[in-house]
Amino acid sequence: MRVPTRPRPVVPRHRWVLAALVVAVAASPVALRYLVFWPLDQWQVDVDVYRDAGVSILTGRPVYSAMTEAPQLLPFTYPPFAAFLGVPLALLPFGVVGWLWTALQVLATTAITWYAARGLLRQAGPWLPLALAALTAPMLWLHPVGDGIRFGQVNAFIVLACVMDLVEPRPRIARWLPKGALIGLAMAVKLTPGVFVVHFLVTRRWKEAATAVASAAVATLLAAAVLPGTSWEYWTAALRDPTRLGPNAGTANQSVRGFLLRLGPEGLPGTVLWLVVAAAIAWFGFRLAARRYRAGDPVGELAVVGIVACLVSPVSWVHHYHWVVVVVLALLGVQPWRERRRLWAAAAITVFFTLRLPWWGIDWLAHRDWPQWPGRVLQNADVAGGLLCLGLLWWVARDRADGPGPEALPDGTGARRPRVTA
Incomplete structure (x- = not known):
């Protein structure tokens, strides 16, 4: 039995052009x-590292011994597949x-907003493009997103891969892959998405966990086959x-560390x-993420796991908190005007992470005669x-906390898909 869905509204093309202009102005x-x-x-010191790794592969020099030019002198720190x-x-x-990398980061953040807020955006009808632009604009002003653009970082693409992997309905580009595959590829580029494997195990999603691990392993073994010495060194x-x-x-x-x-x-x-504090955060976070999974809230599930990864990882640079984009959209939900606390919560996180508070602290601590604790x-x-x-x-x-289950996901219109029985 097919569940009828609302017809998609016709969106004039000029509104997409206007929306693209709004996003460009916001960025x-x-x-x-x-x-x-x-x-x-x-200037763009991290994408310089990525590019330098590519140069190393093309010229045959050691990937992990090479450094970018002075004064930065930064090494490549990612797995060999990322090179x-x-x-x-x-x-x-x-x-x-x-x-180019900056433009791609802006596009990736826009895509994250689209996939994570699709149920909310569909309710804008023919004004969907402008609603997407209006929702994306403040995401670009979050200071983790800004720091990603500042350094030329990869986090926007890592978050996008995870969102495309788990949020339903999945984009066409991801539907032919089993769930967990994109997260596995993200793990082959950067190790931190491995926290999703732990989440899959906690929620007893053995297939997704196995797929993520297998996907990461295949990418890693392919890299080892081409660059065995480089892989061994890493x-x-x-x-x-x-x-x-x-x-x-x-x-x-x-990070907490x-x-x-x-x-x-x-x-x-x-x-x-x-270790004790990280274990406590992980215990709470994975329990909360499991409850969001059971409630059929993949965006909330992703937001929780992403933030847990930032907190418990040994090193989480400011730009790793690109997950805050997903947090804000998870807090808004599908119909935030019906639950004002969602609007207040999303606004609080947006304002908090728009301010560059850690750097305010550095400026404060530079004044030796001021009290230290506020800094x-x-x-x-x-x-x-x-x-x-x-x-x-x-x-x-x-x-x-315990909703109808993962089968009752938004259908793209903001409504829940009812259970269908034969």
């Missing part, structure tokens, strides 16, 4: 700041790569070298404290913001 302050007015010696993604970048001039040496990631105690590391390295006890007591609080604001995200995701959904 321009961040792009101008970091691509036009930013110092050249700090292959830098090969197309190596074929283009660096200036072109910086602008898995036996480079991966275990924490100095390659930069100063773990620096303000940019907004980064917070404890700055303020907690040193040595073994600090490590034990971090320390601001310096660690994104850790507190991550915990706030988890708290608000629990708060807005606490009355329906």
Whole structure:
């Protein structure tokens, strides 16, 4: 039996053009700041690392021994499979790569907004393009998104892959892949999406867990077949070298471990404290994510797991919090005007992460004659913001923690798909 769906409204083409213009204008302050007015010696330093890895593959030099040009001198820190993604970048001039990568990040963030807020956006009818642009614009002003554009980072694409993998209905490009495959490919590029495998195991989704692991393994083995020496160096040496990631105690590391390295006890007591706190956050987060899965809320599920990954990872730079985009959309839900607490929660997180509070803390601490504790609080604001995200995701959904199940997902119109029995 087919469930009837509403006919899609006809959207005039000029509204899509206008929406694209709105998104471009919204992105321009961040792009101008970091691509036009930013110092050249700090310009797009991370995409320079990716491009340099591609150059290493094409020229035969060691991937993990090469450094970008002075003054940055940054090494490649990702798995070998990720180095292959830098090969197309190596074929283009660096200036072109910086602008192209920025445009792709803006498009990826727009796509995340579309897939994660589709039920809400469908209710705009023929005004859907402008609703999408209006919802995307403030996402581009979140400081984790801005920092991703500043450095030329990969996080927007990691988040998009996870969203495309789990949010129903899946895009056509992902439907021919089993669930978990895109997350596995993301794991082959960056290890942190592996937290989703833990979530799959907690929710007893053995097929998705196996698919993610298999997908990551295939990509990794293909890279090892082509670059055996490089793969051996990464898995036996480079991966275990924490100095390659930069100063773990620096303000940019907004994980719980980064917070404890700055303020907690040193040595073994600090490590034990971090493991205990991280375990407590993981326990709460995975339980909450499992409840969102059972309630048929894949966007909330993704938001929780993504933020848990940021908090419990040993190193989570500010731009890793690109997951806040998904958090805001999960908080809004499908009809936020019917639940004002959703609007307030989403607005609170948007404002919080638009402010660059950790850097305010650095400016505060530069004044030696000022009291230290306000600066320390601001310096660690994104850790507190991550915990706030988890708290608000629990708060807005606490009355329906156990919903009708994953089969009752939004049908794209904002309505729930009813259970159908033969």
